[in-house]
Amino acid sequence: MTADRWLRSVGPWLIAIGGTALVTALGRELDMNPSTAGFLFLIVVLVSSLRGGLLVAMVASVIATLSYNFFFFPPLHTLSISEPANWVALAAFLVTSVIVNRLVIDARVAAERADQRRNELETLYALSIELFTAGAVGDATERALKLLGAKSSSLAFFDAQSTPELEHLQRSGEPLELPSPDGRDVYLPLFLGGKVTGALIARGTDASLPALVSASRLIGLALEREKFLEENAHVQALRESETLKTSLLRAISHDLTTPLTAITIHTEGLRRKAERDAELKDSVSGIAGETSRLRRRIDNLLAMARLEAGKAKPRREPTPPADLFRAVRENLPLVFGARQILVHVEGDCPDANVDPFLALEILVNLIENAHRVSPPETAIELRARTHPLDPNQVRIEVLDRGPGMPPGVADADGNLLAGATSDVAQRGLGLEIARTFAAANGGSLGITPRPGGGTIARIDVPAALLPESEPA
């Protein structure tokens, strides 16, 4: 035992006994009256309470009361009291000393608790600073819980671990305190995203429950923050990637379209000058035709790229099929000039609820395919009507008199088979593009044999039905 500890344990007893002896001696020597001596004895009891525990204080009270009686109340040097008034004084002294003891000891306990709270608050504050600035949740947690008196600590998540204690915590959501050889183990709920997802386990701690609960809340918040920062970094990376895709698509679109525009204008100038030269005129027509095909392919591929990059969300709006057919005519002047195209829109056919640009691309691709495989003297037919089985859909069809689809491209119901459209040699990219764009419009593409020979390519897309009545 060190001198300091010895002094702390023996000191209060010395004060109680020595102080009483000293007051007695002094009182006798100075011939004090009982009132003065009583105050001095009370001071001894007070100091004993401040320095020692309840036992020291009570012993000091008893010794002081006995000394007070023995040396200061007549008859002196006896433990009897002759005058009733002195009984009252002695009783008052005893009661006062006991009350003083009680008050002093309560104040001491409260001060010690306040001191513990202060330490816990300081620890929690340091933990919050560390968690929300440094960001290393695991290390900061361990350090903080050690400061809160825990022998060890750990984090456990319900989706990774399962013990009876964790299961209880998951069910109740309330802290769980269990006795342990080191004091007590505390399982604290860990809130993430508004629900209990795991536990903070503090082993062998004597810290108050409110402080431990606060620590677990702080750690939960820090974990949420860590997760949010990770997600934010991911979103930021995605956003930058999207911006890059948009810029690239814009640049490619501009860089490919500009020379094509110049070639188209030059070709038309050349065509004007070649009016009187049949051979040159044919060559110019060939250049114009190939330029137009190239333009279509670039448009298709860019549209596919935009869809896949998520940059071109289909913008569907009511679109009359007749307007789509007209737009096809404007986009395929060479096809429409080279063969008969029959167009029929049934009178009650509703508008299609489609992205007009994507719907146009579907038709252009299907008509180009039909044109490529059909004998020159045969017509291509374009039809639009209400879907025969579903009045909420529009059916648009492209009918040709070509050789028909090779086996294995579509099933008996006309649905394209997986991988069929990848046969570039058979129908080119067109079918794949048409299928992708039809799906993007909330519709479908099917291919069926045409009675009498040829193929029917049908697109079923949502209808934009007219409201029942509108104000005039």
Added chain:
Amino acid sequence: MTIAPLMLVVDDDPAIRESLGRELEASGYTTVLASDGLAGVHAFQTHAPDLVLTDLSMPRSDGFELIAAIRATSNTPILVLSVRGNDADKIRALDLGADDFVTKPFSVGELLARVRSQLRRHSGTPPTVLAFDDLRIDLERRRVVQGGREIRLTPTEYSLLELLATNAGKPMFTDHIIARVWRDAPGTTADTVRVHMVALRKKIEPEPSSPRYIVTEPWVGYRFIAEPVADGLQ
């Protein structure tokens, strides 16, 4: 002798700018060329052209700034050369005051038709009768005759037809149609316009499968596409 209309062509790509200038001159127009929006504004102030053809994406000063600068002082028709896929840009240009657009790569024939349409709309006093192929619209008497036979239109249908036909060739925003025909009456929506447009098209289109007069303009509204029979420049 009539003076050839002057076209201001603004495009940062010299191949397009110069070849377009040549084709316009071959079609009887005179041209002034500029390589960006700033040069376009300067050329516009210096030459006072009859029509402006402008690209949108240009360095230094783009087509939007040019349109805004011209619209601050003038009603000269502006035709935008837009790129497919940039529909938001096209609509923004129309919002700023552009009159029409053609999508690159365009055919010269299509461009010349749009140019003629714009020049016609901006020339002379407004006519009292509009004649298109077999359709005649008497604006004073509010009568519509097709193939010698009068077509009975409701007041709303007539107002729609008059608005579109007097702006023939120009894409008309649905919002603008609602403001002009319905005077922004509460509850009027794009569907209201669509219902009446379907009825109107059934009455005036001789072959509904192949519209000759009115078509929808994707993401904008509608356009009257027929050209008046008394045409000037070819």
